[in-house]
Amino acid sequence: MSTLEAVDTSMSPVGEGSPAVLVEDLWKRYGDVEAVRGVSFTVRRGEIFGLLGPNGAGKTTTVEIIEGMRRPDSGQVRVWGYDPLAQADHVKRHIGVALQSTALPDKIKVREALKLFASFYPRRIPVGELLQLVALQEKAESIFDTLSGGQQQRLAVALALVNDPDVIILDEPTAGLDPQARRELHEVIDQMRARGKTIILTTHYIEEAEKLCDRVAIIDRGKIIALDTPRRLIARSRGRSRIEFRTAAPIDVGALRQIPFVQKAAQNEEEYTVWTVDVPRTVVELIKWLESENHELLDLHVTRPTLEDVFIELTGRSIDR
Numbered sequence: 001m002s003t004l005e006a007v008d009t010s011m012s013p014v015g016e017g018s019p020a021v022l023v024e025d026l027w028k029r030y031g032d033v034e035a036v037r038g039v040s041f042t043v044r045r046g047e048i049f050g051l052l053g054p055n056g057a058g059k060t061t062t063v064e065i066i067e068g069m070r071r072p073d074s075g076q077v078r079v080w081g082y083d084p085l086a087q088a089d090h091v092k093r094h095i096g097v098a099l100q101s102t103a104l105p106d107k108i109k110v111r112e113a114l115k116l117f118a119s120f121y122p123r124r125i126p127v128g129e130l131l132q133l134v135a136l137q138e139k140a141e142s143i144f145d146t147l148s149g150g151q152q153q154r155l156a157v158a159l160a161l162v163n164d165p166d167v168i169i170l171d172e173p174t175a176g177l178d179p180q181a182r183r184e185l186h187e188v189i190d191q192m193r194a195r196g197k198t199i200i201l202t203t204h205y206i207e208e209a210e211k212l213c214d215r216v217a218i219i220d221r222g223k224i225i226a227l228d229t230p231r232r233l234i235a236r237s238r239g240r241s242r243i244e245f246r247t248a249a250p251i252d253v254g255a256l257r258q259i260p261f262v263q264k265a266a267q268n269e270e271e272y273t274v275w276t277v278d279v280p281r282t283v284v285e286l287i288k289w290l291e292s293e294n295h296e297l298l299d300l301h302v303t304r305p306t307l308e309d310v311f312i313e314l315t316g317r318s319i320d321r
């Protein structure tokens with residue numbers, strides 16, 4: 001069976017079990033730059049799916065192709081069973097896209113912007129409900145350019161929701177926001193999850209992907225290099241956990257390195273750190289050794305690897321570089 005046939009049969013628009021979004025072998029080049037190089041994934045209905053990658057990885061290009069704003073050089077996309085280019089009207093009924101909020105006129109008021117966007121669609125969520133959803137009730141009559149960055153981003157999300165879409169695309173929704181504004185936007189995303197919405201979120205914030213997403217595709221240089229739940233990505237990685245502890249009296253770091261399962265050891269003032277891939281066994285061996293040497297343990301905690309460690313392991317560099 002050809003790839004095209006496979007897409008068509010599995011993606012009947014009426015099929016309840018069919019995925020919310022299907023992306024198959026997308027390629028996109030801008031001149032000499034190969035922005036997207038064979039990207040494939042499926043987004044299930046009701047899940048929050050993250051595209052995590054550094055600047056320039058190809059995230060925006062991928063979501064713009066899903067939105068129907070860009071034509072791929074090759075590959076297939078289906079949104080709720082429809083082709084974003086050939087069946088744009090169907091796709092528009094099911095998709096909501098958070099625009100860069102700066103695309104709005106400076107002097108428009110929050111309520112006016114929501115009403116304007118709602119007027120484009122037959123199906124819509126009442127403006128009052130949208131304002132409540134993004135916690136902007138108090139700003140309903142405020143002029144757009146007087147809003148904070150976080151409020152502008154929340155308005156952009158509300159505008160994406162006016163037609164009560166099934167699939168919502170948020171491209172770097174929290175970029176440049178302070179931690180408080182970022183948390184507020186995370187709450188909005190959690191509310192959308194509670195409403196059963198399917199969300200595709202691009203981000204280069206590791207904690208955001210780890211905290212919000214049901215599954216994460218790590219994208220680098222136009223390719224997906226890993227895709228799974230954050231927990232499984234971390235569990236599968238060879239990332240080392242850190243065991244940090246303090247003792248009543250100083251100990252010899254060299255001796256720590258001799259303890260079974262310890263891969264590396266270091267001292268930072270009064271705190272010692274050992275690295276391992278096997279936390280339970282290492283803790284047992286460490287405590288046995290401390291007792292045999294008559295060292296009193298004051299405190300101990302374990303730090304598990306994060307998606308950041310997974311990214312470094314896969315690419316050999318940090319996501320911010």
Ligand code: ATP
Binds near residue numbers: 059
């Ligand atoms: P960012 O977070 O910086 O937007 P991204 O992961 O979303 O990064 P893209 O914006 O998709 O990545 O860009 C992928 C590559 O394609 C980059 O090298 C970028 O410079 C290039 N690119 C994107 N849009 C264009 C365009 N319109 N013309 C030429 N090159 C482009």
